[in-house]
Amino acid sequence: MGILILNGCSTGQSTEGTGQKDSTSNENLIVVMKSDVTNLDPHFIVDITTANVLYEKVYETLIIPDEDMKPQPHLATEWSQLDDITWEFKLREGVKFHDGTPFTADAVKKTFDRLLDPKVGSPQASKLGMIKEVEVKDDYNVVFHLTKPYAPLLSILASNEGSIMNPTMLESTPELLQKEANGTGPFMFEEWKSGQYVKLKANPDYWGTAVKISGVEFRVVPEDTTRLGMIERGEAHIMSQIPVNEIQRIESSDNMKLLRNEGLGVEFVGFNVQKAPVDNLLVRQAISHAIDREAILSGVFNDVGFLGTSTMSSKVFGYSDQLVPYPYDPEKAKELLKEAGYENGLKLTLLTADRAERISLAEVVQSQLKVIGVEVEIRVLEYGSYIDANTNQEGHLFNGSWGNATGDGDYNQYNLFHSNSQGSAGNYQYYSNTEVDRLLDEARGEKDDEKRKEIYAKTQKIELDEAAYVPIRSYENLAVYHSSVKGMKMSPVSYFILSDVEIVE
Template identity: 60%
Template sequence: MRKLKWLSKIAFVAIMVFMLQACSTGSGNKDESGNKGNTSEGKEGGNLVVVRLSDATGLDPHFITDIPSANIVYEKVYETLVTFDKERNIKPLLANEWEQVDDLTWKFTLQEGIKYHDGSPFNADAVKTSFDRLLDPKTGSPQKDKLGMISEIIVEDDTHVTFKLSEPYAPLLSILASNEGSILSPKAIKEAPDTLATKPVGTGPFVFDSWKSGQQITLKRNEEYWGEKVKIDSVEFKVVPEDATRLAMIESGEAHISDQVPVTEIDRINGSDKLNLFRTDGLAVEYVGFNTSNAPLDNIKLRKAISYAIEREAIIEGVYNDVGTLANVAMSPKVFGYTKDVQPYPYDVNKAKELLKEAGYDKGLKIKLLTNDRKERINVAEVIQSQLKGIGVEVEIQVMEYGAYIDAISKGTHQMFLGGWGNATGDGDYNQFNLFHSASVGAPGNHFYYKNSKVDKIIEEARAESDASKRQELYKESMELEKEDAVYVPIRNYEHLAVYNNEVDNFWLDASNYLMLQDVTLK
């Protein structure tokens, strides 16, 4: 038997090497606690208030496809078999031990004595019930294909469960550590599955309390938690759409944290003795996407023309104030599988006009560009509108509230859109399969509605390949094909920002932009 044998797998060693080690870059003169001029220690208790731009779209991990929604429940209400530490290494959580028997067989030994928030026991049956629901086609989960390599889950006894795969899958532990791997209450699944979207039931350190739609979601400390209890009594996620209001609330003490910080406010934060800025390079990417299945953007020459007409450097400097870095592909340099060898189409107005004429649009056309209502995204849309006007393309900007935006791109009612993809695992499969595989069209993540059988095959080969260098080459090949098909225009590799006041201690963001609240205290 090979206890924790996964560490010897080359693929996972590569993941460890390439994954981001999340770190805070402070601002101003801070002491070791991370807060400016405030050395008092935090105490137990208190209500933490997190202010956010938009409400969650849902709280059922089997249907959540965006990180802002997952952020409410991931490792707070729900837990996973394994999880990431600060350095993005895999560590035990609901499973305290595991072994890879062969390429298709993984065995997990579970923690004992854990109960769900509804009193039902956590055991091997609960694990099977949760994953069976996710993988059942009748459930209709957009997460299904992310874990579609799991062919069977076998309950050995209460504390031992075996995962059988249909094919080798190198990053299995990383996907099990993500939000998709959350283990839901079997009682809730059997008795009231439809309520899980609004009333999550897990084993985590926080218990769901209430959700006032469009206003706030409240979690309370789980007093019966099986592990180390959180220090705060509760956390409220409040919806505050106005950027300036969120910042003012944190500065006044009415709120404590916001993980959605406009880059235009960095100087104000740095100049305040009450505000602190947390910065960390992320695993996410931002891009201009094309709906390749609908006219007129089913025309590859038109997509290429637009690609040549977008000056990406101007967006990074002018809109983002150099927060984040210029992307070359839809995969962050911090993600395993990234390559610098695939480069996007350069800014070339003459080439853009030439291709526009070849596409049959030399007399111009109108295109709709969809974005959510985040300030920077709207600014990016306006810059692109101006740039494309220079080649005779008239852009109509459509701004939607975040939930409506997600719904629109999931249903394919858009033409061109500003999108972002947050990698939750640190592995390239999470980008390539979810964004570009034909099985992921729509809600799972392929909002380009892109279908290429050759790309599908390469992505599938990469999933099953255990040799890290071969996987790297496969991802490079798929990304080159995606470039040739002009599916998207890469814009930015994320740098995640959060602002918090001096009342908060031991807060951090991980590389996927999840709020880590396990050790937070309030002064």
């Protein structure tokens, strides 16, 4: 196969390694976010909030996705697929980590050796478990040897999971990685004060085009209205996780701008299929029939986003448009509960993170299920506690979401439904189906795109038939920013792209 030599990148970051130093403003960009980061180690990051602070800001990847999620050069300048299981990458020269450590093939090898080490216990290991070995040919050439063909390799290497880490820290102080970040990116880690903020500063020795701001402060402000007020008054510059009932206020404001684009993420109500009584297919089908998804999209989300039919957005490779979710039918739901032996009702626990729309969604589900005799206890948890509770299988139901980081169906399907991904890797349904496992393994090795799409169509239908979840909506990414901010962009994954951002009074 031929070598891909790609020179362009539409993310706004230079791929030429010129080291050009543009002038930066003296003002820090203030980003307000609802929840604190969980840790700063890319091998243990499992949430978008944390990844958004570090991805392509402090840590960088061999490949970077463009706005259409197509792979472009970054820390690797070119690559070639030598055969079905062998990929070679040529690395960018003249790049340094923030502590001065040179970026070479050694960093790439040590990064993936550590990620895949069972003793490390990274929840990301299964996503890159097809890598058998990273071979160092010389300082600027590495070869990835796979255990079997893996069609979406480039897409996963371009995601947060593919972040290249500092080999000096990996060897000397790996325990510090959760609290201190040290990458090759345009921003350098400065300070994390838990529960309050993460501060980054511009990297004066960045290999590419320098950013136009002096730094970024990601500030934790739990209250939605407080965050929005800070943007309107100019006390902060950018905010994500926009309350959908505030869109009209934002659009009518002279001080605020709304950015929205179709995203890759999805929202759903998940079942812990191993926990009685929702281990019973009839119970799950009954609940699926009792949830009015259209009413939720309109009433809870103000028609922001698109009615879901899968755990895959229509923008993700492999999405099937042939799926038909369980229709809203409370009477059918009652019949199924009776057939399952729960004619007199049952009690369930629903876990939700402490975001306004998620809480509203939980309350609407609670109300809708009450109609069929199902009593739901809602547990509202801070995001980190919510993740822990799902990992520990503490609920019957949960408000789930999955923000696809690659644009490829493998990232949704394998992580949400393969038996190997149960728990913190993404499969909080604790779903297991040998046929689905087989198909997902087959899809990873299939080079023909049309055949891969057919496989994913089959797995999505099985998962829906088995009522592993209730699809609610696919995301429309929203962000609000102060009118003084110019050059603001957001990727389909919902990551902020700050390479061109400047603050203009």
